[in-house]
Amino acid sequence: MITSTKSGGFSGSRIIGHSIKWIFLIAIAFFTIFPIIMAMLGSVKTNAELTTGATLLPSVWKFSNYATAWKQANFAQFTWNSLFISIIVTIGTLLVATMSAYAVDRTKFPGKRLYVSLQASTMFISIGAVVLMPQFNLMVKLGLNKSLWGVIIILISSHAVIYFMLIGFFKAIPRDLDEAAYIDGCNFFTVYWRIILPLLRPALGVTALFTFRGAWNEYILPLVFTMTNPKLQTLTVGLANLRYGIGAAAEAHLMMAGACLSFLPILVVYVLANKSFIQVTAGSVKG
Template identity: 70%
Template sequence: MNKLTKVAGRTIMWAFLLLTAVLTLFPILMTLTGSLKTGAEMMTGGTLWPSKLQFANYAEAWKQANFARYTWNSAFVSVMVTIGTLLVAAMAAYVVDRRTFPGKSLYVMVQASMMFISVGAIVLRPQFEMMVALHLNTTLWGVILILISAHSSTFFMLLGFFKAIPRELDEAAMVDGSGFARTFFRIILPLLAPGLGVAGLFAFRHAWNEYILPLVFTMTNPQLQTLTVGLANLRYGASAAMQIHLMMAGACLSILPMLIVYMVANKSFIQVTAGSVKG
């Protein structure tokens, strides 16, 4: 009876994992095969696999979507947001973990509440008006500053990593004459490298996939549009015909930078996972 229970449990587990894998990979497969179809095949939707592979869709999507320019804009926004988010969130998490100050509990509560507010929807208008007052509404720096301000999830992620670093290291550094800031940048921050890698990947992905903010801030200057906004412009061609096949080709191209970033940060994922299993 016990053996049958184990077999049934494993069967259910593998069935669940297989179903999850199918639900995860099927949209990617649809996008990949759709990017290799003609426009007519996409409209009719007869088969999953294209009758003839249309690799020219990628070249056409690159040309129509001004990929080189939009990719640079997306990369600039994503890199600046990642650096800014990690710096702000890491400093905030370090102070909260290592220091006691008036309003500390209130600050943590506000950070927690910000995780449930959509930056791109509820507070879009006041944020835009604030950037107008700062004369940043016609540049990508307005988008960057707003995205950096949405760092609550990164703050709590890094706060957990800081709690795993012994306080004795801070005390030993201060005995040797190291100040609070120097201790943070020269001793504590290097030990946080795996956490920074994981948090940086999520921050980069969030900035790379952001659509509403770049759309609003670049309406009057198409040259500043990011890749997500440029891909949306591929939906209709010059003759108002739908170009879903080109949108999918562009989507496949836009995934490549994220894969590169993941491969760079993969070591941090492995270190974090290994440490949690070992602990």
């Protein structure tokens, strides 16, 4: 009788624990998805209907807002500019971060602790307001202040977070693989390129997602570097131009439509990186 009472108590507390967990997860999912649903519904409303907020669903579904936003914001050009920056920054950041993490984890060199400390210190410096003026002056001296390459170089240089994410994965790779490769005639770079990087594919997928998302959502740097050349503006800067239309009237419905269009590349990247997330999670649970 005592055993059944205890087991019943355990099962009851377990049910309560699972219920609280599911309530918490559902609440998080609701607060995460609700703004996206509201943006999608607002993107097919009229400006007056969206501004008053009288109804949740639009009285007339105006899908023409997407076509208007595409034309007014020059989405084709701005989307290409954003993709160009995001793809180059992602590739460059992964190369720089993986090479630096590989060198720090696998070798000993003078100033190693100082290098790691400098990497850690850059994580606490804003890439925007604090260092924007020195960065812009540097790009002026390099002649890159009127091109997207200035933005790309600055974003690649802020790779400290990705570096520390990757260094943990490097430490999980046994050094015996390096020694076996050296015996087979590989050099330091060959081990990195042929042995280490293939083993890091799940980690590279996850870090690539974070890097691409950060570069895609960047606003301050593209805004400053493209003020004199509007054709080089990115999608985030172009969306801000939808704020006011004819007669300086706020056109929130077009901004909503443009924001929904800008979701699509990020969703595609999330779908492509989903397998990497699953592999990283499965590996961590198995370990």
